[in-house]
Amino acid sequence: MTTEVTSPRAKRNLLPRIAFGGVAGPLIGLVLLCIAFSFASQYFLSIRNALNVLDQVTVLGILAIGMTMVIIIGGIDLSVGSVLALSMMSMGWLERMAGLPLPLAMVLGVLTGAACGLVSGCLITFARLPAFIATLAIMSVARGLANLLTDGRQIVGYPDWFTNLATVRHLGFFSVTVTVFVVLMIVAGIFLRYRATGRNLFAIGGNPEVARLAGIDVRRYTILTYVVSGALAGVAAVTLAARLDSSQPSAGLGIELDTIAAVVIGGASLVGGVGSIAGTLIGVLIIGVLRNGLNLVGVSPFFQMVVIGAVIALAVTFDTMSRERK
Amino acid sequence: MSAHLAEASPGRPAETAGLSVRGISKSFGPIRVLEDVSLDIRPGECLAILGENGAGKSTLSSIIAGVLAPSGGTMTWCGEAYAPRSPAEALSAGIGLIHQEMRLLPELSIAENVFVGRLPMSGGRIDRRQMIQRAEAQLKRLGLDVPATTLVGRLRVAAQQQVEIAKALTLEAKLLIFDEPTAALGGDETDRLFEQIDRLKAEGVSSVYISHRLEEIARIADRVAVLRDGRLVAVHDTASVPVRQLVEEMVGRSVDRLFPDLDPPSDRVVLEATGLTSSEGAFQDIDFTVRAGEILGIAGIVGAGRTELVRAIAGVDPLASGRITVAGEPLRLKSPRDAFDAGIVMVPEDRKGQGLLLKQTIEDNIALGNFDLVGRGGWVMPAQTRRFAEGAIASMGVKGRPEQRAGRLSGGNQQKVVIAKWLARAPKLFIMDEPTRGVDVGARAQIYDAIAALARSGMAVVVVSSDLDEVIGLSHRVMVLSRGRNRGIIERRDVSHVAIMERATT
Amino acid sequence: MLRTLKTTAAGLLVAGVAMAGTVRAQAEDMTIGLAVANLQADFFNQIKQSVEKEGKEKGVTVVTVDAGGDSATQVSQIQDLITRNVDALIYIPAGATAASVPVEAAKKAKIPVVAVDRNPPDAPADTFIATDSVAAAKTLGDWVCKQSGGKGKLAEIQGQIGTTPQIDRDKGFSEAMKDCPGIEEVAKQASNQWMQDEGFNIAQAMIQRNPEISIFWGQADALALGAAQAAKVGNLGDVIVVGFDGDVAGLEAVKSGTLAATMTQQTQLMGRLALDSAIKLAKGEEVPAMQLQDATLTTKDNVEPFLKDHP
Known part of the structure; x- marks a missing residue:
């Protein structure tokens, strides 16, 4: 937390700065939460439960990667939950009804998500709709299409190997879906931190006009960001289908708000220009640990909602306060 | 007179009218920004407050206008104790503030902005006609001839500033504080503003005028108070004090010169522009050249098309027709990227809106647009960014560390960061639009030195400025624009205020 | 701090x-x-x-x-x-x-x-x-047939499509309707959440299209309550509204006469x-x-x- 940098100390402080990348606040929150739950429930502190939590946050986490980028450029993507449902249903429809091989259907499912993102991006850049409205429209359209494909019915009957992607823990640790999640997180983290393209996203969110004058093609970047967010919703859809062993048109209802909450808990600013994958990971884990821990402790479902809301407010308050103190 | 800081001793009752400030102090945490300041502002007088950035001018005016509460001290206004808790309280007491940073609502019309919070009503409804008429009358007096129904967001910065002034002038206040009102104005608009201040004086309205520009202070102020490091240094009658003394009191040391010596330019033409015409009608058929090592000044009143012209050359706005060659190579400009790939860079007029990412660090700002120079193959490593930024910071003498947020820097240092960012690209043509807007005198000299150094190193430089002294002092040649046309290019030996204004007003 | x-x-x-x-x-x-x-x-x-x-x-x-x-x-x-x-x-x-x-x-x-x-x-x-559910819905359908004198225009508000209760309730009720040819089904629409406000909106649209509806069959009490409200707002005079579940609100409505009948689940x-x-x-x-x-x-x-x- 100490960024009191006088020149001789600067070098020494560089290491923790890189390691935590300015996410010390949310990290402290996560650690406190884990400590609290370890005392409250005998079942919480175990490798198996930790793996369960990772398993449970996979879908939220994959969505949050895309949302982080969207929020960094100062946008918002309300459509991720519906796009997830549409990708999931088109994958199922292509495999079950159109008879395509499942691996191909999986790829096409991801592309469906990307296509939705492309539409959102074009609405925002060419039709100049505010991101909130453009993605709200796509949210409704995608949810409707997802239901239309099968007239609201879910699709079941995937082969065993598909479900095994989510359920079989290789070497006793990571299932394929969790591995995909972790790899995507690492790739996105490196992209946002060490690639010029990633750094440019921060400039666009900080001030699009400054970015444009600095030679950045703001439009192209904006569209691509929404395409990536849509494609990641597609990946999350495949993951969720494997986890549920079915495709459901009602999947991901309201998950966009959890996703936004996770990103903001992780220190991103809804105004744009600020955010990090490390922070988002912590935000996602805070939400996951909270739900998991409260279930393990056996807190009433109604009280759970109260606690989760309070923790979101607290987490973001601490973050804002520590920022202002700097 | 200059030695008597407080004319009225504390025991004596204050004058019946006017504002008395007694022993005002202000601290932000451990930092003391105002220390025991005592001043009197008499009815119907214009008092200028002069000082470098950070001297406490804006803090003092904010306290008078009720924006900030003082940490200590008292004020008396019209014979009564005065301690406003909000700008609204100050306003209802008859004290208004025109902010340095514009506080306008871009999505509302000029008229609505002028009357916001006190819309004229008749019969329970807003009296639009009266509102628009009164706003337009006031705008006309300031020399801005646009319908009052125009959205403020559509106006250029200078016109927005005039709206801000019009807003204050319709307040019917008894004391108005102008915090750097002319920062964005051209000479003509400034004159109109001064006419209005004179009119207010005649009506017995007092004003406090905060500015860096000594020549303005000489023109408008009856007395001038100099602040330095939060303390009142001296109060003078404007008529009797030499400019040099004011500057020295302000910076706390002697200044010998503001503008650097210029080396003669080479004969090599860097930029050749022929028949440039704006696609939005802002300028037509403009021809000029800039040589290596030359500084070309562009002067003109607001709306003459200066900013639009340089924006088009920098690839920001589209051109309808015309030809630009850089070092003999013809250029096709579709985006700012095309321009700086060809070696043209620009420091924009609106530094906070277009030049800098205020929330991000100095190193991020400097690296932006230069990632190809910072790392290889699209990789940007923090250590390299830091080294790159440190180099740029050192070359421009920025007072700040790479990891500091750009928004925390003074105006002068911010401007240096913007210049440093582009310097690293070793451009052929460097365009500066209002390079010293909102920059204090000390830092100004450094920026002038830096601009002269750019030219000395062989770059071609274009400087757009509303400050005539700046254009004259800094340029080898001055191109004057008026109503979108080139009215002639004046050589350094012939250039003068008169020569420029003659052409600027045709 | x-x-x-x-x-x-x-x-x-x-x-x-x-x-x-x-x-x-x-x-x-x-x-x-x-x-x-x-x-x-x-x-x-x-x-x-x-x-x-x-x-x-x-x-x-x-x-x-x-x-x-x-x-x-x-x-x-x-x-x-x-x-x-x-x-x-x-x-x-x-x-x-x-x-x-x-x-x-x-x-x-x-x-x-x-x-x-x-x-x-x-x-x-x-x-x-x-x-x-099949048997229960059939019982309800038979009662509706008797109550309406075997005549009328039926509007049906289904539960969430594809769920077991929706399929079973559909099945039982339509079996009863087969023996009751005088009742004509004029509208049928599914809800997403089995909720009262959905029932209201769906029923209102149905009344708009077909003001002569005389029977509303909501596959849950909440849906039926929404339909009853819509019928009241739409000034439909004599209309039989029936639901399913027998939850507290549904039972209260049966008592007050808003709903004609419901099937109380235990x-x-x-x-x-x-x-x-x-x-x-x-x-x-x-x-x-x-x-x-x-x-x-x-x-x-x-x-x-x-x-x-x-x-």
Whole structure:
């Protein structure tokens, strides 16, 4: 937390700065939460439960990667939950009804998500709709299409190997879906931190006009960001289908708000220009640990909602306060 | 007179009218920004407050206008104790503030902005006609001839500033504080503003005028108070004090010169522009050249098309027709990227809106647009960014560390960061639009030195400025624009205020 | 200041969560997990209350989780219940068709499962408790036929499409309609959430298209109540509105005459039965694979006792 940098100390402080990348606040929150739950429930502190939590946050986490980028450029993507449902249903429809091989259907499912993102991006850049409205429209359209494909019915009957992607823990640790999640997180983290393209996203969110004058093609970047967010919703859809062993048109209802909450808990600013994958990971884990821990402790479902809301407010308050103190 | 800081001793009752400030102090945490300041502002007088950035001018005016509460001290206004808790309280007491940073609502019309919070009503409804008429009358007096129904967001910065002034002038206040009102104005608009201040004086309205520009202070102020490091240094009658003394009191040391010596330019033409015409009608058929090592000044009143012209050359706005060659190579400009790939860079007029990412660090700002120079193959490593930024910071003498947020820097240092960012690209043509807007005198000299150094190193430089002294002092040649046309290019030996204004007003 | 705040907040959180933990520790040995589809629906909430009440009497700890209608959430929650080592699981599936993943996961962990209301077709639970919806809907249909004199225009508001109760209720009611040719079905539309405001909106649109509707059949009491409200707003004079479930609001409406009839499901009984079955299964005793319950046709004449003491 100490960024009191006088020149001789600067070098020494560089290491923790890189390691935590300015996410010390949310990290402290996560650690406190884990400590609290370890005392409250005998079942919480175990490798198996930790793996369960990772398993449970996979879908939220994959969505949050895309949302982080969207929020960094100062946008918002309300459509991720519906796009997830549409990708999931088109994958199922292509495999079950159109008879395509499942691996191909999986790829096409991801592309469906990307296509939705492309539409959102074009609405925002060419039709100049505010991101909130453009993605709200796509949210409704995608949810409707997802239901239309099968007239609201879910699709079941995937082969065993598909479900095994989510359920079989290789070497006793990571299932394929969790591995995909972790790899995507690492790739996105490196992209946002060490690639010029990633750094440019921060400039666009900080001030699009400054970015444009600095030679950045703001439009192209904006569209691509929404395409990536849509494609990641597609990946999350495949993951969720494997986890549920079915495709459901009602999947991901309201998950966009959890996703936004996770990103903001992780220190991103809804105004744009600020955010990090490390922070988002912590935000996602805070939400996951909270739900998991409260279930393990056996807190009433109604009280759970109260606690989760309070923790979101607290987490973001601490973050804002520590920022202002700097 | 200059030695008597407080004319009225504390025991004596204050004058019946006017504002008395007694022993005002202000601290932000451990930092003391105002220390025991005592001043009197008499009815119907214009008092200028002069000082470098950070001297406490804006803090003092904010306290008078009720924006900030003082940490200590008292004020008396019209014979009564005065301690406003909000700008609204100050306003209802008859004290208004025109902010340095514009506080306008871009999505509302000029008229609505002028009357916001006190819309004229008749019969329970807003009296639009009266509102628009009164706003337009006031705008006309300031020399801005646009319908009052125009959205403020559509106006250029200078016109927005005039709206801000019009807003204050319709307040019917008894004391108005102008915090750097002319920062964005051209000479003509400034004159109109001064006419209005004179009119207010005649009506017995007092004003406090905060500015860096000594020549303005000489023109408008009856007395001038100099602040330095939060303390009142001296109060003078404007008529009797030499400019040099004011500057020295302000910076706390002697200044010998503001503008650097210029080396003669080479004969090599860097930029050749022929028949440039704006696609939005802002300028037509403009021809000029800039040589290596030359500084070309562009002067003109607001709306003459200066900013639009340089924006088009920098690839920001589209051109309808015309030809630009850089070092003999013809250029096709579709985006700012095309321009700086060809070696043209620009420091924009609106530094906070277009030049800098205020929330991000100095190193991020400097690296932006230069990632190809910072790392290889699209990789940007923090250590390299830091080294790159440190180099740029050192070359421009920025007072700040790479990891500091750009928004925390003074105006002068911010401007240096913007210049440093582009310097690293070793451009052929460097365009500066209002390079010293909102920059204090000390830092100004450094920026002038830096601009002269750019030219000395062989770059071609274009400087757009509303400050005539700046254009004259800094340029080898001055191109004057008026109503979108080139009215002639004046050589350094012939250039003068008169020569420029003659052409600027045709 | 910030630090103090942080420490205080952390302390409070730890204390709060720890307190919840100690309360738990006093209960008896056996723990039953209850995964509810959606507590916003009164029907599920009634079962939940009944299970919890029965649990208290029997000295069994009941841990309740609520999926809020989302099957992905439910999978995670059941995973947590399994981690918590519950002795048996009562599973009220969320989502259109009951997901088999939770049942399979529980079986892998050797935890017996009681399914309530819906049963995963490809991985049935150890026992399944539900109302015999087909028979009940047929009873209701026959009553409607008699009540309307065998004539009228019928508008049907279905539940969430593809769910077991929706399919069964459709089936039973249309069987009754086959024997009642004078009633013409003029409108049929599905809802997403079985909710009252949906019922209202759907019915209002139906009335707009066809003002001569004389019978509304809502596949849940909430849907029927919405339809009744829409009929009232639309000034439809003589209209018979019937629902299904017999939840508290539905019964009150039957008493006041807003609804003509409903089929009262025995939620209290189903809750008790679910818990008993769970305890038996946990002890290794046998329980029948299907335990279908009757529903009672409830009209103004027999509603009073149900309101006092819900079956």
